[in-house]
Amino acid sequence: MNSFGNYFRITTFGESHGPAIGAVIDGCPPGLELSAEDIQAELDLRRPGQSELTTPRKEADRVEILSGVFEEKTLGTPIALIVFNRDMRPYDYAKIKDLYRPGHADYTYQKKYGRRDYRGGGRSSGRETAARVAAGAVARKLLAQKGIQVVSFARMIGGVWLEEAEPKIGDGPAAANVDAGQLAGLRADIYSSKVRCPHKKTAVAMEQAIQWAAEEQDSLGGIVEVRAYGVPAGLGDPVFGKIDARIGQAVLSLGAVKGIEFGHGFKLAEMRGGEANDRFTTGPGASVLPETNRAGGMAGGISTGLPIICRAVVKPTASIGKFQKSVDAAGKAIDLTIEGRHDPCIVIRIVPVVEHMMNLVLIDLYLAQAALQAWT
Amino acid sequence: MNSFGNYFRITTFGESHGPAIGAVIDGCPPGLELSAEDIQAELDLRRPGQSELTTPRKEADRVEILSGVFEEKTLGTPIALIVFNRDMRPYDYAKIKDLYRPGHADYTYQKKYGRRDYRGGGRSSGRETAARVAAGAVARKLLAQKGIQVVSFARMIGGVWLEEAEPKIGDGPAAANVDAGQLAGLRADIYSSKVRCPHKKTAVAMEQAIQWAAEEQDSLGGIVEVRAYGVPAGLGDPVFGKIDARIGQAVLSLGAVKGIEFGHGFKLAEMRGGEANDRFTTGPGASVLPETNRAGGMAGGISTGLPIICRAVVKPTASIGKFQKSVDAAGKAIDLTIEGRHDPCIVIRIVPVVEHMMNLVLIDLYLAQAALQAWT
């Protein structure tokens, strides 16, 4: 099950230490201007090695478009995107061949398939998400044409929270029609921060926390928030295709994500109906508009027209330099120290991935709704 | 998108106030003993009107099996399950035809489809989940044959928490092979409680909280926990079919659920890698066993052999007797009081539904893995 989406369907392939990773997009509408550079720009935002806070693995990833684009526009046929793996680290794999690293999928892949690519995470590696980002970059271009913009950022890292009033753009009715320029500004702020947090002071504190953990050969987790602005009412599909069900699957399909919540999320559990319900008010031109956005831009799994909001919890990076106990394939106890420098906070790199998973869900639901409305 | 699953695929249909609701199961293996009574027993656990704490709507639901079963065993062909809607309340629908109830999907369905069944929630009603429970009952019988048992219960209602040490069965390595009798006992405790909480004192406090909210014509939410025992290592599929991604989609497709977390969930965001990683230890017969279960029974989206654990947040029931402001379809402000008695805490009825969504995911992944292993 390496495909996702019904109308805009992506299929990803590739192991972290195999020849290449890539994605095939089936269902992209024809006529979209698309170049490798468009995609490269998004890949570069995910790329590690951009600061001392992330993994030093140099992934000088170059994406190539192998099909589906002609004279710089999409054809409507499958778009194959490929990134060759260049950083084939010389590494003594014999040492790790029979080890199960704590927090990794070595053991479970071995149980599932009876074998695995032990040179790294293989298919379970975070590297696979580069293929999703490449596909998401195409979705992003399509959505931009319809005024839909997704932004994501670190809401918390290692206990340091970006306060609730941030980012200033908000997520209520006032933000329903925020302009593209403001969002571009917010996105620039996010990516100019090493930790993908748009508020400078908070970002500094987060950086500090990461450094402390790194010094102890340990790692941090955090919370990524993602918001979609400009989403029209009516996206999402009963009953298994609810917008939150689809986003949930998409975001939980990232290995390090261990939970997700929409709108006020877990806080809603302690609220009463009278407080939790989003009431309606009169919008522009006698339209109907939810007055509040506690439900995260949806009702009954269908978008209301307010921003879609969700937060995903990211566990701390599993690979740490610190000594850990484990066992080998024969069940024998071993002392494990994973060599090399590690990524002390995977949240940084997951921020753009979560954004693109949202892009992929939204384009799929947008095309579904377009089909429905084309008839009626 | 009213279907779910690949190998054991269910399709549900029906509006809350239409002639019937139902489900078609495609992919159930042949030879399973199955009667309407088996399914009825599970439906009865979800049925409202069982105590003064739930909606008084009498759903004397009787399920019928229309196909796929012959001489009391499944044939391998589609199993159609149907429940006729009997409680057609005489209600002056003219009054609510043009209203959008806060917290409901009236407005979003109207935007999506241009029309809706305004006699109730229609397709967005919680009643649709009865069809899922019916299908889940079949999944449950199949899983029981393989030693897999799912239990769910209220972890929190209206701020009253079942403490962490409960239920006693636990979720670590010791619980990997808990026996069926113990789990049956736990399930009996859960369903003998009006609030689906297996610990008596906590249950009493939850009941009290619900009564207070009900007296104020208001409603409560909470947290449902679900655990799957006896799940073998190797279920789940890279990369979009990760076990948590699939459970996430399944559970978030319930209208009242606004978030989900696995294992230590949101708490993992504040932990360090060294604390969060589940290390491996030597299991029985020189096997490998995770020592802890912080990740909720999985690694890289594939089951480890420890219990699968997740928690879902349920927002308070949207229908409340309390006065609320809203607008009508013309955008005109109105004062809304929803007549009748309401379900003051939907958590109670969602407990069995969450269990059956887990059953549906697990049977689907089990059959997928069986196919894989049948080859190799």
Added chain:
Amino acid sequence: MNSFGNYFRITTFGESHGPAIGAVIDGCPPGLELSAEDIQAELDLRRPGQSELTTPRKEADRVEILSGVFEEKTLGTPIALIVFNRDMRPYDYAKIKDLYRPGHADYTYQKKYGRRDYRGGGRSSGRETAARVAAGAVARKLLAQKGIQVVSFARMIGGVWLEEAEPKIGDGPAAANVDAGQLAGLRADIYSSKVRCPHKKTAVAMEQAIQWAAEEQDSLGGIVEVRAYGVPAGLGDPVFGKIDARIGQAVLSLGAVKGIEFGHGFKLAEMRGGEANDRFTTGPGASVLPETNRAGGMAGGISTGLPIICRAVVKPTASIGKFQKSVDAAGKAIDLTIEGRHDPCIVIRIVPVVEHMMNLVLIDLYLAQAALQAWT
């Protein structure tokens, strides 16, 4: 795999001698006027027992709509259609329990599933197609709104051919925009004929052939032709969704169909490229129009705007009164005489089914193309 279609997806269920058969349609656009009578009218055209030439089994089938329709219009939600089986023949099933009838699927179902509903064909019975007709009736109403009309008829029965010049409406460029009235007339001629052949003299000869076969307790097969008028250019999808691939799957999924050809079909094998190619000519308003229709209304699997034409071969009814040799489940030779009166020519009843399979394919492809064009 009891579902068909991607945008307009049907799932059928039911055994011939179980409680009911039915279909669930997922993806029907909202706002279509739809009543049980609309569907009943199409079912009645398929119903046996209409003349002495078909099976005497009385299927006084009454279809019910269980969901997806409100105030006589579709809601956009799943439409469940059900037909209860009323003709539960008292029959001594013990006799046939261990027999494998020649030409039937008794043996293969037994091998596949290890058991079967031996009271009749079960899921493999032609009766299952009533559910498809019910769903096809909905597709037909939708297509009519877009000017697309499908007609099917017997091209040959038992060696008696309807000559090539018939029906008069033709299938070339002149017929691209034939009016609805003419097609309604053709359809009326087809269904006023006992053998579903629009040409009276040919129909009489076909009837005669059937009677002769029936007198000898034997059965006939034939060829069904189906044509879709008013199909716009651009339907069909590369590469596995070619219009002929989709129609092929749909029509070959009927148990008695053993082959299908498009346009000049098997005759093309003996032609040269210069003869076989459909050249283009100038159509109305400087448009482009194929000059001929040898390819059956398509090129590269995508519709050209000319009528879609295909022919399916129907094997003679497997159930015959004539004595046949066979073996029982234990491999012991037996002499088999199937009691009761049989349907001497299944072609008659397959004519409307083939029409509706075409309707189901076309609505699915139409919605796909609408989605594509909605974007661009």
Added chain:
Amino acid sequence: MNSFGNYFRITTFGESHGPAIGAVIDGCPPGLELSAEDIQAELDLRRPGQSELTTPRKEADRVEILSGVFEEKTLGTPIALIVFNRDMRPYDYAKIKDLYRPGHADYTYQKKYGRRDYRGGGRSSGRETAARVAAGAVARKLLAQKGIQVVSFARMIGGVWLEEAEPKIGDGPAAANVDAGQLAGLRADIYSSKVRCPHKKTAVAMEQAIQWAAEEQDSLGGIVEVRAYGVPAGLGDPVFGKIDARIGQAVLSLGAVKGIEFGHGFKLAEMRGGEANDRFTTGPGASVLPETNRAGGMAGGISTGLPIICRAVVKPTASIGKFQKSVDAAGKAIDLTIEGRHDPCIVIRIVPVVEHMMNLVLIDLYLAQAALQAWT
């Protein structure tokens, strides 16, 4: 819809004159020995330019495996196969940009998408089938492990028929368990023939017919037959997944195929039930065996254990050197002569493609059945 299969799902991509074509296989079981050479061997059988009878385009195709294989065995993860397009003919595309070639999909792609890759057939080119052959080569290796072998050959080219008694191996009960060596011999005979016909004299006559057509700048079509030996009883799935429905979709998804028939196919239309039914007889060890194979190895769409047999009609190559009338995009009449040397009989190259489509269908159904039996 560029994917095919449920359990062994392939997705193909690529335009004939773009950078590359390829396929991603999702669902290949782990542990299969697989090298690029295995796949290359099958691609070479399809490759043009092997004799003077096929297109002179040199496709020195080299396939690369980009993922899913580690230490020369499959991992169970997606296998990406890629063939870079090397023969970028210098060609004045401006000339053909606005032309619609008769018999090609230029016009229909333009209507569907509003644009197309006019440098050749693009996605509709026969070149896309190389990706299918690459995927089919993997399926073939898997099937061989289970004793299933598929062979295809030219049954007729340009009116020259291979007589019915050929190939000698037959398709009745005696051939149910033909040994692998005999089939390897048959396959060697087929591919040692320039026209893929295993009978030498017939092959010579077919070659002659092709040469005559080529001399007149014209082309020939024909009939490809494909047989699957060693298929166990029980493959195929009610009701839309019937083995013939699946093979029908697969084979009709080849652009040049205009019809397909199973077993006695169109001849069954003129037979009576008493003649057409396959009766059962006692097989080895008191087993049940069909006595004849008129239905092509299936009953009710499920395999009987006898060889699967079908024949596909291939229209003559659309590209011919001969002068043809056509129109341009503006509807203006033009005189068209397609430059270059053309493939005078596409049947030759379709033979291996049809074989591999059958391989793809059978592995998919085999895995489905393995899943079913794994349970029971």
